Amino acid sequence: AILPYKEQMNRLLGEHFVVFKPRDVVSGDFYWLNEIDNKVIIAAVDCTGHGVPGAFMSLIGNTMLEKIILYNKITEPSIILEKLHEEVKTVLRQQETGNKDGMDLALCLLEKQPDGTTKISFSGAKRPLYYTEGSDNQVFTLKGSRKSIGGEQNESIHFETQSIVLPAQSCIYLCSDGITDQNDAERVKLGEGKLKYTLSSVASKTMQEQYEALEQMLTIHQRGTIQRD
Secondary structure: OOOOHHHHHHHHOOOOOOOOOOOOOOEEEEEEEEOOOEEEEEEEEEEOOOHHHHHHHHHHHHHHHHHHHOOOOOOOHHHHHHHHHHHHHOOHHHHHHHHOEEEEEEEEEEEOOOOOOEEEHHHHHOOEEEOOOOOOOOOOEEEOOOOOEEOOOOOOOOOOOEEEOOOOEEEEOOOOOOOOOOOOOOOOOHHHHHHHHHHHOOOOHHHHHHHHHHHHHHHHHHHHOOOOO
């Protein structure tokens, strides 16, 4: 019910794909998308917990993002994450209760430029941004800050905004750790290296073909193993 609807994603993102495979009926991961002042903001969020506990954190995270971005009109990615961190600690009364729930996420602000390029401003809480430049298939990484949202954190670490300008035909990828942490029958995680290798091998293909390649990669890796995230 809280996820962006297909028409909205088509209008704001154009070509895209989503791999969304909740382990349980409800999910502790969610994605968020909206537009403000002709700027598009998109986030992939990984909440603590699975099933119902994770889903409640998803509801809290979704509500807080709407409050910070749509109502308070904050669009700077690093400030959004700082405010989200403060809001989660306040709403869950973490200083009094000792509650340590929270979330990791990757968040991007997309701004179309007059020359046809797109400025990407990124901030991450223990989650990266993967991207390609134009028709080049090489996958680059912007690392997020080593700090999560909510819970006990090293408050001397602050979220940072990193900006890049990408030409047409570039791709950006945001994700939780659900794919990279999936184990096979020998309990070996899929890992970041295999994910980036697969993305680089299909980056020039259509979004549908990229989606199918990732689904196939997961199916082959899992080989019937129970989904862990």
